[in-house]
Each structure stands twice: as C-alpha cells, then as structure tokens.
Amino acid sequence: MAALLSAMLAAAVMLAIHRYATEDRMSEIAADGGRVAYEVEHDEVRTPLVEHADRNVQIVDATGTVVASTPQLRGRPPMAGFTPIPRTVSTGVVCGGLFAGQGCHIVVAQSAYRQGQDWIVYSSGPTVPPYVTPWLAATVLGVAVFMAVAITTLGHRIVTTALRPVTAIRAELDTISETSDRRVPLPPSHDEIYDLAGSVNRTLARLQAAMGQQRHFTSNASHELRTPIAAIRAEVEDALYAPEDTTVPRLSRTVLASLDRIEAIVGDLLDIARMEADQPLQREPIDLAAFVTAQCGDRRDTPLDISCDLEPGAVVSAGFAYAPPAGCRGTSTEGATRCATWCT
Template sequence: MRRLFGSVRARATLAATAVVAVALVAAGAVVLLSLRSNLAGQADTAADGAARNVASQIAQGVPYRELDLDEDHPVQAVDRDGRVLAVSEDLEAVSGTGSPGVTPVPGADAGRDGDEDHSEAGEVGQVTWHGQGRAAVDGESVAYRFAQVEVTDRSDRTVRVYAGASLQAQQDAVHTAATVMLVGLPLLLAVVAWVTWTVTRRALRPVEAIRGEMAAITASEDLARRVPVPDTHDEVARLARTTNETLAALETSVERQRRFVADASHELRSPVASLRTQLEVAAAHPELLDLEGAVEDTVRLQRLAADLLLLARLDAGERPQNTRFDLAGVVREQAAGRTDVTVEAEGVEVAGSRGQVERLLANLLDNAQRHARSRVAVAVRRDGGRHAVVEVADDGDGVPVGDRERIFERFVRLDEARARDDGGAGLGLAIARDVAARHGGTLTVRDATAGGALFELRLPIA
C-alpha cells in the first residue's frame, strides 16, 4: 500500500479525484440550496395569492362562513386575540401560524349582517410575514409555507389571514436531486480516477523509460549509452535531452580523467625511472653518481607533482580568493631576472588568487622564452572599463592555426623532444587557461606582429 501511494501516478489520481469530489460536493450543495430556495419562493408566491384572495373577500364584507377558500391551500383567519374566525373545510390541524385552532368560534359574523350595505369596505394590507409550519388535511400532515395578510373587515376588526402552500413538491424535488447526486457522484469520481490514472500512466511512460535506462547505465557503467527522447515538445522531452547532455558531459569528464591519469602516470614514470637508475648505479659505484642529473630529475618530478596537484584543485572547482592586486606589478615581478624580456605595463587592478595568476604568467613567459629566437615582449593595458589585457609575444615560429586550441590540452607538446629536454610535460598552457577561466577570463593565441605567437590574457577589472 505504501509503495502504491508512493508513486506519482497514484498521488496524481488521488489528488485529482479529491479535488473533483470537493468541487462536486460544493456544486451539489449550491444546486440543492438554490433549488430549495426557488421552490420555497414559488410556495411563498402561491401562499401570498391565496391569502390575498381570502383577505379581499373579508374586506368586501363576505361573511366568514361563506368565504370561498381554496381547497389546495389551507386557510386560517384569526383576530388579534387569536380567536379563529374561519378555516378551510378539510383542515384538521395546523402549526406555525397565529393559532393552533381549526374550529371557528361561534358568532364570528355577529354585528355584520345588518349593516353590510351601510358600511364601507375594509382595507387589505400587505403580506407581513412568511413562515414554515405543518398542516393536516384529509388525514395527511404535510409541511407548508404560510403567508400572513392583515385585513380590516367591515366591523373595523383587524383580521390576520394565514394561507399555506405545500412544500411536498419542494421536498420531493430536493430528495430526487440529492438521490441522483449520491448515485452519480461515485460513478463520476470513478470515471475521473480511471481517466487520471490512464492519462498519467501514458504521460509518465517516457519517464519510466528514462529511469530504466539510467538504472541500466548505472549497472553497466557504460556512459556512452543515452536515454530515449520522446517525440514531444514537453517537459519530459526536455528532461531527456538534459539528461543526455549531462551524460555526455560526464562521459567527457570521465574520459578526460582517464587520459589525465594515464598521461600523468606516463610522465611520472620517466623521471622516477631515471632517478632510480642513477641511485642504483650510485649504490653500486659511488664514483659514478651523477649528482647534477639526480637533482634535475628530482626538480622535474617536483614540478610535475605541483602541476598535477594544481590541476586537481582546479578540476575540483576550487574558487580563487577574492583578493585585489595590481596586475602590472605581478607581470613585472615575473619578468624580473629573465633575459630578453621587455615589459610595457599600465597599472590595472584585478581580483582573484594572486598565486594562481602568478603561476599563469610564469607559464606564459616560460613558453614564450622556450620558443623565442631573440626576445619576448609583454604588454599590460586596459580594454575599455571592464577588462585588463596581458599580451605575451615572442619572435619564434608561431603556432599553426590547426594547433591553436590543441596546445591548451593537457600533456600536448608540439615539439616533443625539446619539451622533454626542457623538463616540460605539456601542462603549462593547460594550467594557464584553466586559471584564466576560473577567474572569469580567457586565454587565446594568435600571430604576433614579429611573426611569432602572441598569447592574449583577458581578466575582468576589479
């Protein structure tokens, strides 16, 4: 049971059914109340007419025993003291009016017969009251709506005339409507639940297919697989496309990590093997120890380990510190002590990790000096009010157009032999671009004016 109602389909069906049930119950209550009110209004109108008819006869001087009383409407005429002056012929009991009596008092017409022709007609008033009661006619007790009309007869006596209209039709109509609703409501709710269950199942079928494929991908660890995309333009299709994009990015990231581990292992193997060989030779023949080579291999190994550690931190999403510093000052510090490097810089502040930016600039200068024939030129300037630009240009052979993006990949060396001789592992430019991206900037390469390569770093101004 818990598993059943834990599904989206079951919850949607239950919610839809509950909402429809509440709406139908509310609508049914409104309909019943409106029906009862309308029928009660019709009964009041009928009672008004019957009461006015009898009151008019009394006002015209018709004797109470000779009043023409409507057989369909029980009538009772009483004076202010509650004495019954006239009632319908078949009225056996009454409640809810001015008096429970159903027998006229003797002498109700006394004092009227002799001066009928000499008295003016009485006055008929307005309907002054509506109420509900019961009356027994021919042995059957039924609920009635009563109307009261006050009239002055020719004896200047105030008489209250009560006339009733049966509520049996109202009660029958309301009962019939309530019965229809009670029978129809469960059937309608069953239809709503079935339609919601069916529609939801069809709507969630692509979601279940996505879930099944994701479960299969998790079990097989095959990130090359993709979830099915339904041929629709709804949220489920967008979910499937987003899922496939996530899988593609994850596959690329995992493949990148695999290559990174493989390349790192390969790069570490050479200095470790060289260092081990030198140590083994030194252990057997101390006089043959190449101390300078062992130091170089150790330094190379240390630099490679530092590069790998920095890349790992960048891949982990390490956010740079929000420190403001002068970019031109950092450039001058990194260029100091380097031969054949000229600097033209204007002061501009940027924000981020000063250490990472120093590493970026050092890598660019190392790369430029490695490929320059005679000189390296560095320039720092503002580009509008938003970006600081650092240009590092050399007069070497430049970078072929087809390799201008590939050189920023990890462990890529266009000149394999020279890079290894210089201790490079193909990580300098990759680190530089990653640092630039982490600081909200860009790093690109194009042809320099002198014919070599020009690396352009753009960072947001603090």
C-alpha cells in the same frame, strides 16, 4: 480532492434547488391565500378553502377571531402572531405553536378589506426539507459520486500519461554508465518534460567529456611520472653494472634532478586537486615558447637530438591549465608537443 470538489458541487446544487423550491412553494401558498382573500372581500367564500391536504388557511376578522379555517385548524387560535400592513402581504416561518410536532411551516398573511374593516387571511404549508425530495437527493448524490470517480480516474490517467516520459528518463538514467554514449529519450511533446530531457542529455554530454578529459589527463600524468622514474632506474642500473664508470656525485646529481622533476609533477597534481576543489591558486602568465625553449636547453646533456623552433607570444595562465608549468617537462620533442597541447 475529487471527492471534496464533487461534494461541494452537490451541496451548491442542492442549495440552489432548495432555494428555488422554497420560493416556488411560497408563491403557491400566497396564491392560495390570495384567492381566499379575494373571496372574503366579495363575500363568496367557498369550501374547501384549499385543495392541498398539507395546506392550511385561516380567516381572521377585525377583532382577531378566527371565523373560518381548514379542518386541521378548526377551533384553534390564529396560526401566526404577525399581521400584514393593510393591502400588503407578510411572510414568515413558524415553528411550534399550532404546528408543534409537524415541523416548521411557511405562513403568508394577507389583508382583505370587508365591510369597512381589514380582515386577515393566513395561509400556510410545510417548509421544503433540505434534501427537497428523496429521489432528487439520491440523484444528486449519485451524480456526485459518479463525478468523483470519473475525475479521479481521468486525473490518474492524465498524470500517468504525463509522467510516462519521466519514468522512461529515470529508467534510462539507471542504465547509463560513465563510459556510455546513451542518452535519455526525448518525449514527442515539446513541453517542460522535453526541456528537462534535453537538459539531462546536455549534462550527460558534459559529464562524459569531463570523464574523457580526466582519463586523458591521467594517462599523460602517468607518462610524465614514468619518465623520471625510468631515468632514475637507468642511472642506478648503470651504476650497478659499471661502478667504475660512475661516481657518487654524478649519480646523485642525476637522481636528484629526476626527483626534482617528480616533486614538481606531484606539486602540480596537488595544485590541480585544489583547483578542482575551488580553492584559490596563485596565477601567473607564462610565455609558452620561452618555457619550452628553456626546457629544451636543460636537456642538452642527453644523447637525444632536441631542436626547438617556436614562435614567441603564446602566453597562457597556469591557473587555467590542466597541467601547470612544472608539469610540462618532457625529454623529447614529442613531450614538448604534448606539453603545448596541455597548456593551451
């Protein structure tokens, strides 16, 4: 891209210089012809007609005969076929003809009033080549190459400096684990990359908080699952050690109650999985105080001393809780306290 821009700039500069040089040469050729036309009008024509070796002049009388010219065109017909309006100047570019093999020439035709007739003075000179002069073309080309290299180097340095904070952010992200408190570095400049680093840090904080909540939930769920399993184990071990004190209906009722509790907890876990998968859940308001009081009443047959002192009016939505109502079933006041913590 830098090379293309430099080339376009060099071409624009060369076009501007070429146009200026062409206008300057046309003015010089017209000046040579104007001087000769003045001399023709005053019958004071001097030789040589021009001093530049690459310039040509012809004096054509009213009959179209060349009466005088520079040595290069002596004995040749008029160099151009166009004629100027009396007292005016006409300009054109002639390629071939008298200038065959010499490239194109700028021709200026001027009228000269002599002896009551309009004569024509033609003056010419070679056109300016596209490169104007070799040294100028080399200079412009060298400057263009230098600018391309400079722009490329400067652009690479600017981009590298601007993206250095991004590289640091990427390197830091590669080393951050799910349990790490580290954050990506904030660049000193308050720009878009600074805002990006701040957004990444806030996202990492939210992810860390979510992971902490997930670990906390897993711990609590494991505890709730261990409780009915331990109850089943205790009942079965009592039946094995003292079969005479245990009946099958009583053992079955106790085991089924614990199994119902396990089933309810597993169902709650499935509900949570569907909720995290953005699947619709059936939501219903629950009076937390009434719910915990009912759970305390279901444990009256345990040897533990359970008392409930709750204030009514705490209503929650089961769809928003990490542990829905069926999962909030404990065997002690500590479990009820933990349940209240989950469901709020």
